[in-house]
Amino acid sequence: METINAAGAIAVTPSEEAGLQSRQxxxxxxxxxxxxxxxxxxxxxxxxxxLRFQNRT
Incomplete structure:
Protein backbone atom coordinates (compact mmCIF):
# COMPACT_ATOMS: atom_id res chain seq x y z
CA MET A 1 0.00 0.00 0.00
CA GLU A 2 2.80 2.40 0.81
CA THR A 3 4.31 1.93 -2.66
CA ILE A 4 0.98 2.69 -4.32
CA ASN A 5 0.39 5.79 -2.22
CA ALA A 6 3.97 7.00 -2.78
CA ALA A 7 3.44 6.82 -6.53
CA GLY A 8 0.36 9.02 -6.20
CA ALA A 9 -2.01 6.25 -7.27
CA ILE A 10 -5.25 5.18 -5.62
CA ALA A 11 -5.89 1.58 -4.56
CA VAL A 12 -9.10 0.58 -6.28
CA THR A 13 -9.62 -2.98 -5.08
CA PRO A 14 -11.53 -3.39 -1.82
CA SER A 15 -9.68 -4.78 1.18
CA GLU A 16 -10.31 -8.32 2.31
CA GLU A 17 -12.61 -8.85 5.25
CA ALA A 18 -9.88 -10.57 7.27
CA GLY A 19 -7.23 -8.03 6.21
CA LEU A 20 -5.13 -6.12 8.68
CA GLN A 21 -5.98 -2.70 7.27
CA SER A 22 -9.39 -1.54 6.28
CA ARG A 23 -9.44 0.90 3.38
CA GLN A 24 -12.26 2.67 1.66
CA LEU A 51 -2.04 -14.46 -35.25
CA ARG A 52 -3.06 -18.07 -35.78
CA PHE A 53 -4.90 -17.25 -39.01
CA GLN A 54 -2.10 -14.93 -40.15
CA ASN A 55 0.41 -17.78 -39.92
CA ARG A 56 -1.79 -20.02 -42.10
CA THR A 57 -1.75 -17.62 -45.07
Missing amino acids: SNKHRCKARTLVERFLKRLKQFQHIA
Whole structure:
Protein backbone atom coordinates (compact mmCIF):
# COMPACT_ATOMS: atom_id res chain seq x y z
CA MET A 1 0.00 0.00 0.00
CA GLU A 2 2.80 2.40 0.81
CA THR A 3 4.31 1.93 -2.66
CA ILE A 4 0.98 2.69 -4.32
CA ASN A 5 0.39 5.79 -2.22
CA ALA A 6 3.97 7.00 -2.78
CA ALA A 7 3.44 6.82 -6.53
CA GLY A 8 0.36 9.02 -6.20
CA ALA A 9 -2.01 6.25 -7.27
CA ILE A 10 -5.25 5.18 -5.62
CA ALA A 11 -5.89 1.58 -4.56
CA VAL A 12 -9.10 0.58 -6.28
CA THR A 13 -9.62 -2.98 -5.08
CA PRO A 14 -11.53 -3.39 -1.82
CA SER A 15 -9.68 -4.78 1.18
CA GLU A 16 -10.31 -8.32 2.31
CA GLU A 17 -12.61 -8.85 5.25
CA ALA A 18 -9.88 -10.57 7.27
CA GLY A 19 -7.23 -8.03 6.21
CA LEU A 20 -5.13 -6.12 8.68
CA GLN A 21 -5.98 -2.70 7.27
CA SER A 22 -9.39 -1.54 6.28
CA ARG A 23 -9.44 0.90 3.38
CA GLN A 24 -12.26 2.67 1.66
CA SER A 25 -13.15 1.50 -1.81
CA ASN A 26 -15.10 3.19 -4.51
CA LYS A 27 -17.53 0.73 -6.11
CA HIS A 28 -17.69 2.71 -9.34
CA ARG A 29 -13.90 2.72 -9.76
CA CYS A 30 -13.68 -0.95 -8.90
CA LYS A 31 -16.39 -1.74 -11.46
CA ALA A 32 -14.65 0.36 -14.13
CA ARG A 33 -11.32 -1.35 -13.38
CA THR A 34 -12.92 -4.77 -13.76
CA LEU A 35 -14.50 -3.71 -17.05
CA VAL A 36 -11.14 -2.56 -18.42
CA GLU A 37 -9.42 -5.76 -17.28
CA ARG A 38 -12.04 -7.91 -18.96
CA PHE A 39 -11.81 -5.86 -22.16
CA LEU A 40 -8.04 -6.26 -22.30
CA LYS A 41 -8.38 -9.99 -21.72
CA ARG A 42 -10.79 -10.26 -24.64
CA LEU A 43 -8.39 -8.31 -26.87
CA LYS A 44 -5.62 -10.75 -26.00
CA GLN A 45 -7.87 -13.65 -26.98
CA PHE A 46 -8.63 -12.06 -30.36
CA GLN A 47 -4.93 -11.37 -30.89
CA HIS A 48 -4.24 -15.07 -30.44
CA ILE A 49 -6.86 -15.96 -33.05
CA ALA A 50 -5.64 -13.31 -35.49
CA LEU A 51 -2.04 -14.46 -35.25
CA ARG A 52 -3.06 -18.07 -35.78
CA PHE A 53 -4.90 -17.25 -39.01
CA GLN A 54 -2.10 -14.93 -40.15
CA ASN A 55 0.41 -17.78 -39.92
CA ARG A 56 -1.79 -20.02 -42.10
CA THR A 57 -1.75 -17.62 -45.07
